[in-house]
Amino acid sequence: MPDIRIRNFAGGIHSLNPFWLASAPPTNCGEQIMRAFDAGWGGAVWKTIGEPVTNVSSRYSSIDWQAQRIMGFNNIELISDRTVEDNLREMAEVKRRYPQNAVIASLMVASNRDTWHEIVARAEDAGADGLELNFGCPHGMSERGMGSAVGQVPEYTEMITGWVKEKAHTPVLVKLTPNISDIRMVARAAKRGGADGLSAINTINSITGIDLDTFVPRPDVDGKSSHGGYCGPAVKPIALNMVQQIMADPESALPLSGIGGIGTWRDAAEFILLGSGTVQVCTAVMHYGYRIVEDMIEGLENWMRSKGFATIEEFCGLSVNRVAEWKHLNLNYKIVARIDEQKCIGCDLCHIACWDGAHQCIHLDRVSGPVDGHVELHPTPAQKEVETRASLAFTPVTRKERIMDPAVHGPYPTPLERIPRVDETECVGCNLCSLVCPVDNCITMVRVENGLAPETWEERTRGQTCAVQPQSSIG
Amino acid sequence: MSTASLPDDLQLRERFNELKPPLAPQAAAIEADRCLYCFDAPCTAACPTHIDVPGFIKRIASGNLRGSAMRILDANILGSSCARVCPVDVLCEGACVMHRHHRQPIQIALLQRHAMDAFHASGEPVPRVSDAARNLRVACIGGGPASLSCAAELRRRDAQVAILERRALPGGLNTYGVAEYKLRAADSLREIDMIRRMGVEFRFGVSVDSAAAFERLESEFDFVFLGVGLGAMQRLGIPGEDLEGVMNALELIASYKTGHLREVHGTVVVVGAGNTAIDAANAARRLGAETVYLLYRRSESDMSAFDFEYEHAKQEGVQFLWRRQPLAVRRNADGRLSLDTVQVRQVDRALLAIPDSQYTISCDLLVPAIGQSPLTQLLQELRGVEVRDGRIVVEPVTGQTANPRYFAGGDCVNGGREVVDAVADGKRTALAILKTAEAAAHA
Numbered sequence: 067m068p069d070i071r072i073r074n075f076a077g078g079i080h081s082l083n084p085f086w087l088a089s090a091p092p093t094n095c096g097e098q099i100m101r102a103f104d105a106g107w108g109g110a111v112w113k114t115i116g117e118p119v120t121n122v123s124s125r126y127s128s129i130d131w132q133a134q135r136i137m138g139f140n141n142i143e144l145i146s147d148r149t150v151e152d153n154l155r156e157m158a159e160v161k162r163r164y165p166q167n168a169v170i171a172s173l174m175v176a177s178n179r180d181t182w183h184e185i186v187a188r189a190e191d192a193g194a195d196g197l198e199l200n201f202g203c204p205h206g207m208s209e210r211g212m213g214s215a216v217g218q219v220p221e222y223t224e225m226i227t228g229w230v231k232e233k234a235h236t237p238v239l240v241k242l243t244p245n246i247s248d249i250r251m252v253a254r255a256a257k258r259g260g261a262d263g264l265s266a267i268n269t270i271n272s273i274t275g276i277d278l279d280t281f282v283p284r285p286d287v288d289g290k291s292s293h294g295g296y297c298g299p300a301v302k303p304i305a306l307n308m309v310q311q312i313m314a315d316p317e318s319a320l321p322l323s324g325i326g327g328i329g330t331w332r333d334a335a336e337f338i339l340l341g342s343g344t345v346q347v348c349t350a351v352m353h354y355g356y357r358i359v360e361d362m363i364e365g366l367e368n369w370m371r372s373k374g375f376a377t378i379e380e381f382c383g384l385s386v387n388r389v390a391e392w393k394h395l396n397l398n399y400k401i402v403a404r405i406d407e408q409k410c411i412g413c414d415l416c417h418i419a420c421w422d423g424a425h426q427c428i429h430l431d432r433v434s435g436p437v438d439g440h441v442e443l444h445p446t447p448a449q450k451e452v453e454t455r456a457s458l459a460f461t462p463v464t465r466k467e468r469i470m471d472p473a474v475h476g477p478y479p480t481p482l483e484r485i486p487r488v489d490e491t492e493c494v495g496c497n498l499c500s501l502v503c504p505v506d507n508c509i510t511m512v513r514v515e516n517g518l519a520p521e522t523w524e525e526r527t528r529g530q531t532c533a534v535q536p537q538s539s540i541g
Numbered sequence: 542m543s544t545a546s547l548p549d550d551l552q553l554r555e556r557f558n559e560l561k562p563p564l565a566p567q568a569a570a571i572e573a574d575r576c577l578y579c580f581d582a583p584c585t586a587a588c589p590t591h592i593d594v595p596g597f598i599k600r601i602a603s604g605n606l607r608g609s610a611m612r613i614l615d616a617n618i619l620g621s622s623c624a625r626v627c628p629v630d631v632l633c634e635g636a637c638v639m640h641r642h643h644r645q646p647i648q649i650a651l652l653q654r655h656a657m658d659a660f661h662a663s664g665e666p667v668p669r670v671s672d673a674a675r676n677l678r679v680a681c682i683g684g685g686p687a688s689l690s691c692a693a694e695l696r697r698r699d700a701q702v703a704i705l706e707r708r709a710l711p712g713g714l715n716t717y718g719v720a721e722y723k724l725r726a727a728d729s730l731r732e733i734d735m736i737r738r739m740g741v742e743f744r745f746g747v748s749v750d751s752a753a754a755f756e757r758l759e760s761e762f763d764f765v766f767l768g769v770g771l772g773a774m775q776r777l778g779i780p781g782e783d784l785e786g787v788m789n790a791l792e793l794i795a796s797y798k799t800g801h802l803r804e805v806h807g808t809v810v811v812v813g814a815g816n817t818a819i820d821a822a823n824a825a826r827r828l829g830a831e832t833v834y835l836l837y838r839r840s841e842s843d844m845s846a847f848d849f850e851y852e853h854a855k856q857e858g859v860q861f862l863w864r865r866q867p868l869a870v871r872r873n874a875d876g877r878l879s880l881d882t883v884q885v886r887q888v889d890r891a892l893l894a895i896p897d898s899q900y901t902i903s904c905d906l907l908v909p910a911i912g913q914s915p916l917t918q919l920l921q922e923l924r925g926v927e928v929r930d931g932r933i934v935v936e937p938v939t940g941q942t943a944n945p946r947y948f949a950g951g952d953c954v955n956g957g958r959e960v961v962d963a964v965a966d967g968k969r970t971a972l973a974i975l976k977t978a979e980a981a982a983h984a
Binding site: 413454461480504505 | 570571574577578583585588591602632638639641642959961962
């Protein structure tokens with residue numbers, strides 16, 4: 067079996083696996099964290115410790131996607147509402163009973179050197195394996211000059227990181243807010259301030275929705291709401307992009323704990339491929355409980371085994387350099403859509419998607435005869451529908467009528483007139499049809515040899531001083 | 542008489558509890574989300590009324606239930622009863638692409654019912670399509686689905702329409718002839734009340750059965766729509782079939798649905814193997830018959846009932862006697878019936894009796910269910926309306942008969958298909974009548 071243990075992360079944090087609980091309600095108290103460790107979590111970042119707060123009810127809201135609950139999740143909860151003493155006493159007990167698991171103290175206090183020095187010392191005395199500076203919380207705390215109010219100003223981030231490093235003996239991670247135009251500006255500041263590592267991303271400013279009966283946004287606190295922090299599966303692409311930006315920037319790159327929409331081992335593998343040394347999970351645990359870590363561990367191990375990776379380090383960061391600036395992409399790489407007639411079920415979503423949302427090159431003309439070329443040569447989707455609505459249909463009441471069902475005729479499972487055809491002379495290889503097709507591997511994008519040598523935009527325009535004629539673009 | 546509901550009958554409800562109960566709101570939303578939203582969807586093409594199925598389903602998913610019902614009603618004014626009675630396995634759900642995706646087809650019928658039930662519960666009226674005052678008067682003869690559809694479509698476009706029905710309640714087979722576990726008579730009447738509230742006039746107890754009656758109609762109305770359906774059940778043509786204890790399938794179904802037949806005992810023999818025969822056999826079981834035989838002179842593979850109806854009958858405990866022909870029925874001293882039958886074999890399409898294969902079945906009720914005969918007598922009264930093989934001949938797209946003031950649709954034209962076919966005929970014909978009237982006005 068591959069070894070998924072984490073050693074010396076950010077200069078000295080060890081854990082049984084890369085799966086940590088993020089600083090959030092699942093790490094509210096020692097009892098929870100010990101149960102999480104029993105379930106298999108490698109580490110936990112304690113719910114942010116600081117001067118205790120008063121929270122509101124309600125606190126959470128979410129966005130469902132079709133029948134699936136919690137595609138995106140939002141909260142307006144503040145940091146821990148428990149005393150520093152209670153939190154640190156329990157932390158000491160957790161560390162005593164679970165020496166092999168990583169316990170990170172998430173900290174947030176007033177922006178004052180002595181106050182930070184004091185909390186750092188107390189957390190380390192309690193046995194924290196590392197510190198995570200919460201410069202990301204986007205709601206409530208930021209109004210009091212903490213959280214993202216610090217993380218949105220590189221100078222503050224650098225300064226407070228520096229204060230902490232003056233005192234800390236354990237690794238210091240700075241947790242970054244995504245609510246900034248370029249996350250690298252703050253990542254660089256943290257690095258200049260001496261941070262040993264980064265955690266990214268914190269939640270994204272959000273209003274998840276508005277109750278259409280009361281007109282109050284969710285979550286409703288006595289007729290008013292407040293912008294909250296968005297997380298869950300919906301934010302993963304945003305988080306992956308920011309992680310990649312940080313890890314590809316030499317002035318930002320540090321050991322990084324990836325956060326943002328991670329719920330499965332697949333998500334975790336993607337974050338690690340973009341350079342995350344560990345990953346942190348919250349929303350998926352709030353949805354399903356600590357037990358999800360079992361499949362995350364097994365799935366990651368099985369995937370690593372199938373790919374021949376013995377350790378996390380072997381694949382950490384492999385995909386960072388697979389992201390390039392657009393100007394470095396090969397303009398002469400050409401692919402077209404191919405439809406597998408044996409797999410096509412005849413939903414014709416690719417046809418309407420191509421006509422209305424792409425380049426009008428998927429047609430329903432297998433019976434009437436293929437026509438290649440511009441849009442004017444083909445009947446429009448609306449004309450097709452009018453034809454159907456005008457047709458006479460009746461219930462096949464006799465067996466003979468039922469046997470004459472047209473669906474059973476033709477060489478493919480789907481009647482030929484419903485299997486779309488790609489005009490490859492017009493196809494721009496945009497992928498849209500393959501994305502809307504509900505059948506796996508029915509539409510594949512196939513490389514077409516055009517005999518042209520690779521050429522990037524930068525190469526094509528080298529030596530030119532102004533923009534040249536643009537290629538076809540989706541704008 | 543009116544379209545008011547029948548009194549609620551608890552015993553009937555319990556014995557004929559719905560085969561397919563409605564979806565709970567969340568289940569409907571989940572099912573609606575499963576729909577792929579096919580382009581130019583095969584389900585829509587398969588529906589004789591071409592309901593925009595993905596369109597109404599996506600409206601359920603978004604929570605726009607009123608819009609969903611409107612989408613259905615625009616194509617099919619009897620969307621509520623069709624959701625319950627349509628043989629969807631051979632129509633929309635049979636055409637669903639999910640079959641080829643190795644998944645269960647979308648439960649279109651239950652979703653349609655969900656939207657329509659919400660609409661009926663809201664008590665909202667069906668909006669007009671146009672509000673131009675129109676001086677057009679149309680009589681629809683027969684109060685079944687074809688006439689209801691034709692009348693509603695015309696009324697939505699501001700024609701004056703009257704439905705002439707010989708029975709006490711409207712709806713034809715929708716009210717009197719559909720198995721109660723599929724469509725309750727009360728639900729049929731509720732739907733028809735919606736049409737009445739649109740301003741369609743109903744005249745009950747009216748038989749249009751003489752040339753004079755047609756002349757009176759012609760003086761009152763500009764056009765006549767014939768939605769007369771089929772006539773009486775066909776007779777077996779065997780000795781004894783007028784005895785007490787012989788009751789045809791439609792009579793049996795109408796009697797229990799209106800509360801006149803509440804119990805059946807002993808052994809029941811149903812003759813025939815169509816969908817109505819199955820409905821009657823199942824009804825006999827639910828009304829209390831211990832043994833129900835369905836007797837058919839041909840084989841299992843020849844039966845005209847839908848496969849799902851056959852399966853359902855087996856689950857209800859109906860026993861099937863294949864290749865057996867009734868010869869005569871007698872009444873015994875104890876009041877029971879003796880049905881003489883013979884085993885037959887099929888040679889090409891001919892049936893030959895097998896020697897020494899006669900046997901007699903003792904039963905308490907004999908139910909002929911071998912189809913309805915066309916209303917030829919009535920039809921022949923109509924001058925200039927061509928009738929062929931007992932069916933009114935029409936131009937398929939318009940429903941116009943050889944007499945340009947007479948249009949027709951439904952069973953009297955197609956020989957007996959489904960409710961949805963009658964609705965489609967009625968709708969197409971209504972639009973054709975409007976066109977004809979407009980052309981005449983401009984001439």
